[in-house]
Amino acid sequence: MVFPDRIERTVTLGRPPLQVWQALTTAEGLSAWFGEQATIDLRPGGAATMTFAGGMTVDMRVERVEEPSVFAYTWRLPDLPDDDPRRTYVEFTLEPEGDGTVLRVVETGFAQLPVESRRQTYDSHAQGWVRELGELAEHLGGG
Numbered sequence: 001m002v003f004p005d006r007i008e009r010t011v012t013l014g015r016p017p018l019q020v021w022q023a024l025t026t027a028e029g030l031s032a033w034f035g036e037q038a039t040i041d042l043r044p045g046g047a048a049t050m051t052f053a054g055g056m057t058v059d060m061r062v063e064r065v066e067e068p069s070v071f072a073y074t075w076r077l078p079d080l081p082d083d084d085p086r087r088t089y090v091e092f093t094l095e096p097e098g099d100g101t102v103l104r105v106v107e108t109g110f111a112q113l114p115v116e117s118r119r120q121t122y123d124s125h126a127q128g129w130v131r132e133l134g135e136l137a138e139h140l141g142g143g
Contacts, residue, residue: 003118005111009129010104015140017094020101021068023136024092033139034132048073061087069094074109079117086112088125103136105129 013020023029030038030050040048041062048060056078064072071094074087088109095102107129110122 003111004122005108007107007110007122007126007129008104009133010102011133011137012097012100012102013137013140014100016099017068017096017101019140020094020103020136021071023140024071024094025065025067033135050075063089064091077113077121079121080113103133105133 023033025040025042027038027040030040035050035052037051038049040046040060042065044062044065046062048062049057050060051057058075058078060073060075062071062073064070070091072089072091074089076082076084076087080086086109088107090105090107093104093106095104107125110118110125113121
């Protein structure tokens with residue numbers, strides 16, 4: 001069996017794309033639903049960080065910025081050494097639908113991870129996206 005390399009989640013949010021974009025691409029927006037504290041230099045190649053509850057900080061690199069429809073970054077996985085170049089790629093796609101937005105998130109790159117931690121990391125992220133997108137919907141006033 002081939003190991004899955006892709007997590008994909010879609011949620012419909014009752015806010016226009018520009019409001020969803022702000023929640024995804026600003027330090028204030030990200031800090032309100034995704035982590036406890038965030039920094040972001042919103043340009044391709046820009047650095048970003050996300051600090052989660054418990055104090056874990058993850059380094060990120062902005063990869064795509066196509067306002068207000070595509071935002072993507074890569075992030076270092078905390079179970080790998082700091083100097084390990086492997087990252088997963090996360091891409092958000094926003095599409096207007098009526099007064100709201102269909103948001104799709106795709107994360108790829110799990111197959112490159114060490115065999116001993118691959119499944120645990122994949123499962124953790126798969127569950128995490130369900131939880132985090134729920135928190136985004138709640139932050140934006142329902143989904």
